[in-house]
Amino acid sequence: MRDVAVVASMQRQEPSIDNESEVEYMVPLMHGVKESIGITQADVGFTCSGSSDFIAGQAFSFVMTVDGTNPVPPISESHVEMDGAWALYEAWVKMQMGEIDIALVYGYSKSSGGSLRDVLATQMDPYYVAPLWPDAFAIEALAARQLIESGRVSLEQLAEIASRSRDHAASNPHAIRTAQKSVADIMAEAPIMDPLRPSDIPASADGGCVLILAAGDRAKDLCDRPAWIRGIDHRTDAHTLGVRDLTRSMSAKIAGQKAGVGNDKVDFAELYAPFTTSEFLLTDALGLGEDTVINPSGGTLGAHTMMASGLIRIAEAAQRITNGDGDRAVATAGSGPNLQQNLVCVLEGE
Amino acid sequence: MSDTANDDVLRAPLRLEYPFIRTTGAVVGGFLTGLREGVVLGAKRADGTVLCPPLEYDPITSDPLTELVEVGQAGTVTTWTWNGEPRPQQPFAQPFAWAMITLDGADTPMLHGVFVDGPDAMSTGMRVSVQWRDEREGHIADIAGFVPEESA
Amino acid sequence: MSGYQQDPKIKPTALSGEVTMPAAIGAVEQVQSVRTPIAIDYIATPGASLSAYLRGMKQKKILGDKCPVSGQVFVPPRGVSPVSGQRTTEMVEVSDQGYVESFNVTRLPIKSRPDLNPPYVSAWVVPDGANVGSISLVAGIAPEDVRIGLRVRAVWKPDDELEESAANILHWEPTGEPDFVLDDLRIIGKPGGQQ
Numbered sequence: 001m002r003d004v005a006v007v008a009s010m011q012r013q014e015p016s017i018d019n020e021s022e023v024e025y026m027v028p029l030m031h032g033v034k035e036s037i038g039i040t041q042a043d044v045g046f047t048c049s050g051s052s053d054f055i056a057g058q059a060f061s062f063v064m065t066v067d068g069t070n071p072v073p074p075i076s077e078s079h080v081e082m083d084g085a086w087a088l089y090e091a092w093v094k095m096q097m098g099e100i101d102i103a104l105v106y107g108y109s110k111s112s113g114g115s116l117r118d119v120l121a122t123q124m125d126p127y128y129v130a131p132l133w134p135d136a137f138a139i140e141a142l143a144a145r146q147l148i149e150s151g152r153v154s155l156e157q158l159a160e161i162a163s164r165s166r167d168h169a170a171s172n173p174h175a176i177r178t179a180q181k182s183v184a185d186i187m188a189e190a191p192i193m194d195p196l197r198p199s200d201i202p203a204s205a206d207g208g209c210v211l212i213l214a215a216g217d218r219a220k221d222l223c224d225r226p227a228w229i230r231g232i233d234h235r236t237d238a239h240t241l242g243v244r245d246l247t248r249s250m251s252a253k254i255a256g257q258k259a260g261v262g263n264d265k266v267d268f269a270e271l272y273a274p275f276t277t278s279e280f281l282l283t284d285a286l287g288l289g290e291d292t293v294i295n296p297s298g299g300t301l302g303a304h305t306m307m308a309s310g311l312i313r314i315a316e317a318a319q320r321i322t323n324g325d326g327d328r329a330v331a332t333a334g335s336g337p338n339l340q341q342n343l344v345c346v347l348e349g350e
Numbered sequence: 351m352s353d354t355a356n357d358d359v360l361r362a363p364l365r366l367e368y369p370f371i372r373t374t375g376a377v378v379g380g381f382l383t384g385l386r387e388g389v390v391l392g393a394k395r396a397d398g399t400v401l402c403p404p405l406e407y408d409p410i411t412s413d414p415l416t417e418l419v420e421v422g423q424a425g426t427v428t429t430w431t432w433n434g435e436p437r438p439q440q441p442f443a444q445p446f447a448w449a450m451i452t453l454d455g456a457d458t459p460m461l462h463g464v465f466v467d468g469p470d471a472m473s474t475g476m477r478v479s480v481q482w483r484d485e486r487e488g489h490i491a492d493i494a495g496f497v498p499e500e501s502a
Numbered sequence: 503m504s505g506y507q508q509d510p511k512i513k514p515t516a517l518s519g520e521v522t523m524p525a526a527i528g529a530v531e532q533v534q535s536v537r538t539p540i541a542i543d544y545i546a547t548p549g550a551s552l553s554a555y556l557r558g559m560k561q562k563k564i565l566g567d568k569c570p571v572s573g574q575v576f577v578p579p580r581g582v583s584p585v586s587g588q589r590t591t592e593m594v595e596v597s598d599q600g601y602v603e604s605f606n607v608t609r610l611p612i613k614s615r616p617d618l619n620p621p622y623v624s625a626w627v628v629p630d631g632a633n634v635g636s637i638s639l640v641a642g643i644a645p646e647d648v649r650i651g652l653r654v655r656a657v658w659k660p661d662d663e664l665e666e667s668a669a670n671i672l673h674w675e676p677t678g679e680p681d682f683v684l685d686d687l688r689i690i691g692k693p694g695g696q697q
Binding site for chain 3: 018019020021022023024027028030031041054057064067068069070071072110113114115118119122126127130131
Binding site for chain 3: 359360361362363364365366367368369370371372373374376377378379380382383384386387389391414416417418419420438439488489
C-alpha cells in the first residue's frame with residue numbers, strides 16, 4: 001500500500017448560508033486550503049467531490065462548483081453522488097495506482113433550502129417505501145425502538161451520548177448545536193419522533209469541507225505531521241429494511257475489520273453518527289472501548305452538513321493527529337437509510 | 351457594484367418534479383397486481399421463508415425469486431414510531447404510526463402506516479390487519495393502512 | 503459467443519425464469535407499471551452575485567462578474583471566474599446590445615413553453631462588454647434571416663412589469679447596424695465588440 005496522508009483541510013458549517021451560493025462559499029475554502037500549504041491547482045493531480053442534486057434542487061448541480069476548482073486548462077476531475085468521504089476514497093485509489101501525488105477532495109451541501117428529512121425519503125425503495133414518504137427521522141426511530149427494546153441500549157445511555165456530544169461541540173468553532181445540556185434535561189425532552197428526542201437527532205447545517213491528500217515524501221514536505229491513512233474500506237448493507245438487523249451495523253463491522261481498526265489502540269474516533277443510536281451502533285460494530293474518546297468535535301450531533309459530514313469526520317481526526325493530540329484515530333462516513341453504507345478510515349501520526 | 355452589500359436575500363419558491371411512471375418487472379408487478387386484487391403476495395426463498403414485499407433477487411443469497419405466494423392480511427408489529435402531523439406528501443390524512451409489520455405467513459417485515467388514536471395505543475408485538483382502499487390500481491397505497499386486529 | 507461480447511437477443515438466464523402467481527388470483531391483467539411522482543419544494547436562494555444580477559435586471563441593467571486575474575466579464579455572474587477559479591469581487595454593467603454568436607431555429611413546439619410559437623430562434627447572444635454569451639430568444643426578424651454576427655438589442659418588459667428576473671428581457675431584436683464580423687472564431691471568449 002502506498003503511503004497517503006491528509007495534509008490539510010478546511011471546513012465551514014452554519015445553520016443556514018442564505019447569502020452565498022454553494023460555489024461562492026466553497027471557493028474560499030478551496031483556495032484557503034491550497035494556500036495553507038503553499039500549492040496551487042497546478043500541483044493537484046486529481047480533484048474529486050461529493051454532493052447531491054436532490055439536496056441542491058438542481059440536476060448536475062456539481063458542475064456549478066467545478067468552476068471554483070480552476071478547470072482552465074482542463075483538470076482531471078470526478079464526482080460522486082455520495083458524501084465527500086467516498087470522493088476521498090476514489091482519490092486514494094487513484095493515488096494507490098501511483099498516477100498522482102496530490103489530490104483535492106471536497107463535499108458540500110446547502111440543505112436549508114428544502115426539508116432535508118423529507119428529501120431523504122426519495123432514497124428509499126421507489127416501489128414499496130418512497131411513495132409513502134417516510135421521513136429520515138421516522139426511519140431512524142423505527143430502528144431506535146428495536147435497539148432500545150432489545151435491551152442493548154437505554155434512553156439514558158442515548159442521552160449520555162447526546163450530552164457528551166454537546167460538551168464536545170461547545171469547544172468546536174464549527175459546531176452549531178453548542179448549548180450544553182445535562183442527561184436529566186435530555187431525558188425530559190418531549191420526543192420529536194418517538195423514541196427520538198430533539199437531542200438525539202443531527203444538527204442540520206449548510207456548508208462544506210475541502211481536504212488535501214498527498215503521497216509519500218510530498219506529504220512530508222507539505223505537513224510537519226501528516227495523518228497517514230493506514231486502512232480504509234467501505235461496505236454496504238442490503239437496501240431493503242426488512243432483511244436487515246437494524247440493531248447492528250454489519251457493514252461498519254466488516255469495514256472496520258478490513259481497515260484494521262482493532263490492530264492497535266484507538267486514541268479517538270470521529271464517527272458519522274447522525275443520531276445517538278447510530279453512534280451506539282458504530283462504537284459497538286468497531287469494538288471501540290472506554291479508552292477511546294468518541295467524537296471530540298461533537299460529531300454530527302454538533303453540526304451535520306449532509307454530503308460533507310463524513311469527510312469532515314476524516315478532516316477532524318486528521319487535524320487532531322497533525323496537532324499532536326493523539327497518534328491513532330478512526331474516522332467513519334455513512335450514507336443511506338439507517339447507515340446502509342459505512343466507510344471506515346484509520347489514521348496515524350508518526 | 352456597491353449595492354452587493356444588500357443584506358436582503360432574494361428567495362423564490364422552486365419545485366423539482368420527477369413525474370415518472372416506472373416499469374415494474376414481473377415480481378414487483380406481481381405484488382402490485384395482488385394489491386389491486388386485494389391480496390398480499392410474498393416471494394418464496396430457497397430456504398422456504400417468504401420475503402414480503404417480494405424482491406426479484408434474494409438479498410442474502412442473490413438467488414432469483416420467481417414463486418409468489420399469498421400471505422396473510424394480518425400480522426405483528428416489530429417496531430413503530432408516531433407520526434404526529436402527516437408530512438406534505440404522505441398518503442395519510444390523519445396522525446398515524448409508522449410500523450414494520452410481519453404479515454402472517456411472511457418472514458420479513460414491511461413498512462406501512464397504522465391508524466390508532468395515539469402513541470399510547472401502539473406497542474411492539476401488537477396485531478394489526480390490512481385496511482384496503484376502495485379504489486385500487488396496483489400501488490403500495492392500495493393498502494390504506496393497517497388497523498388493530500380487533501377493530502378490523 | 504466468445505470473449506466479453508454477449509448476443510443482445512439472448513436474455514440473461516437468471517432473469518428469464520417465469521414468475522408464478524398463486525392460482526387464487528386467476529387470469530387477471532398484470533400490473534406492468536406504477537406511477538411514482540416525486541415533487542420536492544425548495545426555497546431557492548441565488549447567492550450574492552446572482553442576487554445582484556437579478557436586482558440589476560429590475561433596473562434594466564445587465565451585470566456581469568469581472569475576473570480579478572484575466573479581466574474577462576461573465577454574464578450571468580456566478581460569483582467565481584471559471585478561468586481563474588477565483589472568487590469575483592467586482593461587478594460591471596454590460597450593454598443591452600450585442601451580437602449573435604450562434605443560433606438555432608426551433609420548428610417543433612415545447613410542452614413547457616406554450617408561449618413560444620415555432621418557428622422561433624434561440625441564440626447565444628454576447629452583450630457588448632461581456633466575454634461570454636447566454637441563451638436568449640431573437641425575434642423581430644424572419645428565422646431565415648438570422649445569422650452569426652447579427653447585431654441585436656434587448657427588448658425589455660414594460661417598466662411596471664419589471665421584476666428580479668432574467669425574464670425581463672423578452673427577446674433580442676436586430677439593431678440594423680452592420681454585422682459584427684467573426685471572421686476568426688478564436689474571437690469567441692474575447693470581449694464582445696473588441697476585436
